[in-house]
Amino acid sequence: MRAKLYDAEATLREAERDKERIATYLYGNLDFGPEDIFLALADQCFTSSQTRWTYEACIFKHAVQREGYSNSVTVGRWSGFSSDYKTMLFTGGDECWNVGPRSFTVAMSCGNENVLSDGEEPATCAYSAKFTSPALCNDEELIGLRNQLANLEAFEREVAEKIAKDEL
Numbered sequence: 001m002r003a004k005l006y007d008a009e010a011t012l013r014e015a016e017r018d019k020e021r022i023a024t025y026l027y028g029n030l031d032f033g034p035e036d037i038f039l040a041l042a043d044q045c046f047t048s049s050q051t052r053w054t055y056e057a058c059i060f061k062h063a064v065q066r067e068g069y070s071n072s073v074t075v076g077r078w079s080g081f082s083s084d085y086k087t088m089l090f091t092g093g094d095e096c097w098n099v100g101p102r103s104f105t106v107a108m109s110c111g112n113e114n115v116l117s118d119g120e121e122p123a124t125c126a127y128s129a130k131f132t133s134p135a136l137c138n139d140e141e142l143i144g145l146r147n148q149l150a151n152l153e154a155f156e157r158e159v160a161e162k163i164a165k166d167e168l
Contacts, residue, residue, distance in 0.1 A: 030042075030060055031080055031081060033081060033085050033135075034085065037135045037136075038059065038081075038085075038135060040135065041059045041060075041114065041133070041135070042059065042060050043060075044058070044059060044114070045057065045058040045059075045061075046059075046114060046115065046116035046131065047116060048116040048117050048118065048119040048129050050119055050120070052067060053065055053066065053067055053119060053121075054066045054067075054119075055075070055104075055116065055119030055127065055129055056116075057088065057090070057104070057106055057116055057129065057131070058078075059078070059088065060078050061077070061078055062074055062076065062077045062078060062090065063075045063076045063077075063090040063093070063104040063106075063127075065119075065121075065127060073093070073094045073102065074093045074094045074102070075090065075093040075094070075102045075103070075104040075125075075127045076089075076090025076091050076092060076093040076101075076102060076103050076104040076127075077090060077091065077092050077093065078090055079091040079092070085108070085136075086107065086108055086109070086136075087105055087106065087107055087108060088105070088106040088108060088131065089103075089104075089105055090103060090104040090105070090106075091103045093125075096124065096125030099124050099125045100125075101125075102125045102126070102127065103125070103126050103127070104126075104127040104128065104129070105126075105127075105128050105129075106128070106129050106130065106131045107128070107129075107130050107131070108130075108131045108132070108133065108136055109130070109131075109132055109136055110132065110133075110134070110136045110137035110138070110141045110142075110145070111132020111133060111134065111136070111137075111145075112132070112134065112145055112149070113132070113133075113134065114131070114132070114133045114134075114135075115131065115132050115133075116129055116130070116131050117129065117130050117131075117132075118130045
């Protein structure tokens with residue numbers, strides 16, 4: 001009986017969190033870009049692992065820098081897109097000694113999939129990364145990507161055929 005009560009309470013808490021999240025997206029002041037092209041990225045986090053550091057950007061929320069599994073700093077909280085929707089801006093991160101709050105900018109461009117890459121700290125406590133997404137592609141770029149994919153698939157078939165012939 002007690003287990004059923006705990007399960008019901010957990011289900012209720014989860015439903016309340018979902019309701020809050022939906023209300024934030026419906027009634028909040030979030031800008032999902034032209035024609036809401038970035039709405040599908042809500043509640044998603046993307047990581048970029050470098051040699052020493054891992055950067056994580058949770059779009060519409062925050063960004064962090066991690067060293068291994070222990071140390072973590074908030075490098076910014078979501079502040080929006082640049083006016084041309086080519087850059088994500090995270091500001092007001094954890095304080096950095098003698099510099100002020102950390103910040104994180106993410107340059108966005110067209111790509112086959114949603115990928116965060118090239119995380120770095122080009123200036124003290126000012127971080128940057130790159131993000132590719134199909135959401136940023138115009139029709140011409142999508143056609144180009146589809147053609148590249150078709151060429152790669154054809155090349156892959158050709159190589160597989162050559163390998164199969166050599167094995168016989």
